[in-house]
Amino acid sequence: xxxxxxxxxxxxxxxxxxxxxxxxxxxxxxxxxxxxxxxxxxxxxxxxxxxxxxxxxxxxxxxxxxxxxxxxxxxxxxxxxxxxxxxxxxxxxxxxxxxxxxxxxxxxxxxxxxxxxxxxxxxxxxxxxxxxxxxxxxxxxxxxxxxxxxxxxxxxxxxxxxxxxxxxxxxxxxxxxxxxxxxxxxxxxxxxxxxxxxxxxxxxxxxxxxxxxxxxxxxxxxxxxxxxxxxxxxxxxxxxxxxxxxxxxxxxxxxxxxxxxxxxxxxxxxxxxxxxxxxxxxxxxxxxxxxxxxxxxxxxxxxxxxxxxxxxxxxxxxxxxxxxxxxxxxxxxxxxxxxxxxxxxxxxxxxxxxxxxxxxxxxxxxxxxxxxxxxxxxxxxxxxxxxxxxxxxxxxxxxxxxxxxxxxxxxxxxxxxxxxxxxxxxxxxxxxxxxxxxxxxxxxxxxxxxxxxxxxxxxxxxxxxxxxxxxxxxxxxxxxxxxxxxxxxxxxxxxxxxxxxxxxxxxxxx
Amino acid sequence: xxxxxxxxxxxxxxxxxxxxxxxxxxxxxxxxxxxxxxxxxxxxxxxxxxxxxxxxxxxxxxxxxxxxxxxxxxxxxxxxxxxxxxxxxxxxxxxxxxxxxxxxxxxxxxxxxxxxxxxxxxxxxxxxxxxxxxxxxxxxxx
Numbered sequence: 001x002x003x004x005x006x007x008x009x010x011x012x013x014x015x016x017x018x019x020x021x022x023x024x025x026x027x028x029x030x031x032x033x034x035x036x037x038x039x040x041x042x043x044x045x046x047x048x049x050x051x052x053x054x055x056x057x058x059x060x061x062x063x064x065x066x067x068x069x070x071x072x073x074x075x076x077x078x079x080x081x082x083x084x085x086x087x088x089x090x091x092x093x094x095x096x097x098x099x100x101x102x103x104x105x106x107x108x109x110x111x112x113x114x115x116x117x118x119x120x121x122x123x124x125x126x127x128x129x130x131x132x133x134x135x136x137x138x139x140x141x142x143x144x145x146x147x148x149x150x151x152x153x154x155x156x157x158x159x160x161x162x163x164x165x166x167x168x169x170x171x172x173x174x175x176x177x178x179x180x181x182x183x184x185x186x187x188x189x190x191x192x193x194x195x196x197x198x199x200x201x202x203x204x205x206x207x208x209x210x211x212x213x214x215x216x217x218x219x220x221x222x223x224x225x226x227x228x229x230x231x232x233x234x235x236x237x238x239x240x241x242x243x244x245x246x247x248x249x250x251x252x253x254x255x256x257x258x259x260x261x262x263x264x265x266x267x268x269x270x271x272x273x274x275x276x277x278x279x280x281x282x283x284x285x286x287x288x289x290x291x292x293x294x295x296x297x298x299x300x301x302x303x304x305x306x307x308x309x310x311x312x313x314x315x316x317x318x319x320x321x322x323x324x325x326x327x328x329x330x331x332x333x334x335x336x337x338x339x340x341x342x343x344x345x346x347x348x349x350x351x352x353x354x355x356x357x358x359x360x361x362x363x364x365x366x367x368x369x370x371x372x373x374x375x376x377x378x379x380x381x382x383x384x385x386x387x388x389x390x391x392x393x394x395x396x397x398x399x400x401x402x403x404x405x406x407x408x409x410x411x412x413x414x415x416x417x418x419x420x421x422x423x424x425x426x427x428x429x430x431x432x433x434x435x436x437x438x439x440x441x442x443x444x445x446x447x448x449x450x451x452x453x454x455x456x457x458x459x460x461x462x463x464x465x466x467x468x469x470x471x472x473x474x475x476x477x478x479x480x481x482x483x484x485x486x487x488x489x490x491x492x493x494x495x496x497x498x499x500x501x502x503x504x505x506x507x508x509x510x
Numbered sequence: 511x512x513x514x515x516x517x518x519x520x521x522x523x524x525x526x527x528x529x530x531x532x533x534x535x536x537x538x539x540x541x542x543x544x545x546x547x548x549x550x551x552x553x554x555x556x557x558x559x560x561x562x563x564x565x566x567x568x569x570x571x572x573x574x575x576x577x578x579x580x581x582x583x584x585x586x587x588x589x590x591x592x593x594x595x596x597x598x599x600x601x602x603x604x605x606x607x608x609x610x611x612x613x614x615x616x617x618x619x620x621x622x623x624x625x626x627x628x629x630x631x632x633x634x635x636x637x638x639x640x641x642x643x644x645x646x647x648x649x650x651x652x
Contacts, residue, residue: 003595006602014588015580024578063601 264509
C-alpha cells in the first residue's frame with residue numbers, strides 16, 4: 001500500500017505524454033485517457049483519506065536509506081495535511097476534466113489542453129507530496145509553467161496579455177523562492193524539510209533565516225495572490241478557459257501558494273510571533289481590499305477572481321490567528337479551532353469557487369459574453385446553471401446551511417475567543433459585502449427581465465452533471481462541522497500544523 | 511545559403527552529432543550528460559535547417575515528428591523509472607541493473623539509460639522549439 005505514493009505523480013505524467021503520441025492517431029483518446037487517469041488518482045486519494053491511520057507515510061525515492069541519520073534520498077511524505085490537499089486537488093481535477101469534455105470543443109488543439117492539464121495536476125500532486133525543498137521548487141515550476149500556457153490557451157489578445165503578466169510576476173516570485181531556498185541551503189547544508197527543521201530548532205536566530213522567511217512570504221504570496229502581490233490574478237483567472245479558471249482558483253493558488261506557506265512556516269521554521277503578525281495582517285488586508293475591488297466589477301469572471309483574493313484572506317486569517325496563538329504559547333484548542341476554520345474554509349472555497357467558475361463558463365458557453373450587463377433572464381432558460389450558481393453564491397456569502405457559513409462561523413468564533421475583536425468584525429463585514437456582490441451577480445445574470453434575444457439552451461449533460469454534483473458538495477461539506485466527521489477528516493490535518501515539531505521527529509525517526 | 515556554407519555545414523554536422531552522442535553516453539563518467547549532449551545534438555539539426563532552409567510544409571511535418579519523438583522519450587524515461595516498481599525491488603527510481611565496474615562505459619546500472627532518454631528528449635524538444643519559431647516567422651511573413 002505504501003508503495004503507491006509515486007503513482008500520484010507517475011499517472012498524470014504518463015497520461016500527459018501518451019496524449020500527444022496516441023491522441024494524434026485516435027480521435028477522442030485524449031479525453032478518455034485523462035478522465036481515466038484522474039479517476040484513478042481520485043480513487044487513490046479517497047482510499048488514503050478513508051483508510052489512513054493518521055501516521056505519516058514516508059517514501060524514499062530510489063530506496064536510499066539515511067546515513068548516520070542524515071537523509072540522502074528525496075523524500076515523499078504523505079501525512080494528514082498532504083492527504084487533505086491531495087483529495088481537494090484530485091477531486092477538482094477530475095470534475096474539471098469531466099466538465100471540459102463538452103466545453104473544450106470550441107477551442108482547437110484539444111490534445112495540448114489535456115496534456116497541459118495532466119502536467120499541471122502532476123506538479124500539484126508533487127508539491128503536496130514532496131518532503132524536499134528543491135524538489136518542491138521543481139514541482140512548483142512544473143505547475144506554474146503549465147498554467148501559463150493554459151491561461152494563454154485562447155490565444156486572443158487579452159489571454160496572451162494576461163499570460164504574459166502572469167509569467168513576469170510568476171518569474172519574479174520564482175526567483176525569490178529559489179534565492180530563499182539557496183539561503184536556507186547555505187545556512188543549514190541540507191534540503192530535506194524535516195532535516196532543516198531540526199537544525200533550525202537547535203540553532204539560534206539568524207538574520208539570514210529571517211530574510212529567507214520574508215522572501216518566501218513574498219514569493220509564495222505572489223503564487224497565492226495575497227493582497228500586495230495580487231496583480232496577476234484577476235487577468236489570469238478571468239481569461240483562462242473556465243475549467244482551468246476553476247482549477248487555478250480552486251486548487252493552484254491553494255496548493256502552490258497557501259499549502260507551501262503553511263507547511264514551511266509551521267513545520268520547517270520555528271514559529272515566531274512577528275511572522276504570525278505579518279501573515280495575519282496580509283491575510284486581513286487581502287480579505288478586506290479584495291472584496292471592495294470585487295464589488296465594482298461587471299466582468300463576471302473578473303468579479304469571481306477578485307473574490308478569490310478575498311476568500312483566500314479568510315483562510316490566511318484563520319491559520320494566521322492559530323499561528324499567533326501558538327507563538328504566544330496560548331490555548332491549543334483555540335489554536336486548533338482557528339487553524340481548523342482556515343482549512344475548512346480552504347476546502348469549501350475550492351468547491352464553491354470552482355462551481356462558480358464553471359457556472360460562469362456555462363453562461364459564456366451559451367451567451368458568448370462575460371459581461372453582466374448583457375445577461376439577464378437566464379433563470380428560466382438555464383435552470384440547472386441558475387440553481388447551482390445560486391447555491392454556490394449562498395455558500396460563498398455565508399448563508400446557512402451551506403458550507404461557507406460554517407467555516408466563516410468557526411473563523412469568527414475563534415477570532416472572538418482569542419480576543420481579536422477587530423478581525424472578527426472585519427470578517428463579518430466582508431461577508432456582508434460578499435453577499436451584496438453575489439446578489440448583484442444573481443440579479444443581473446438570472447433574474448433580470450431584459451433577456452438577450454438569442455435562443456438559449458441549457459449546456460450539455462457533462463457540464464450540468466458536474467455542476468449539480470458540486471452544488472451537492474456545497475451542501476454536503478457542511479457535515480464537516482459535525483465532531484465525528486471533523487475528527488476523521490479535518491482534525492488530523494490540523495494536528496499536523498499544530499504539533500509543529502512533530503513533523504521532523506517523525507520523518508527523521510524512521 | 512551559399513555552397514560554401516552548405517558544404518561546411520554538411521562536413522561539421524556529423525562531427526557535432528557524434529560529439530553529442532559521446533557526451534550523452536559518458537554522462538555517468540564525465541561532466542555533461544543527457545541535457546548537455548541533447549542540446550549539442552539539437553544544435554546539429556538546427557545547423558542543417560539554417561544552412562539548407564526548407565519550405566514551411568516540410569518544416570511542419572518535421573515538427574510533428576520531433577514532438578512525437580520528444581513524448582516517446584519522456585515515456586521511455588518514465589517506463590524505466592516505473593519498471594523498478596515491478597521488478598522485484600518495488601521501489602520507484604531504484605537502480606535495478608547490475609552496477610559494473612566504476613569508470614567503465616557500461617556501468618552504473620540504469621543511469622546511462624536515463625541519460626540517453628533525457629538526451630533524446632532534450633534534442634527533440636529544443637529542435638521542436640526552434641522549428642515552431644521558424645514556422646511562426648514564415649507564417650507571419652506570408
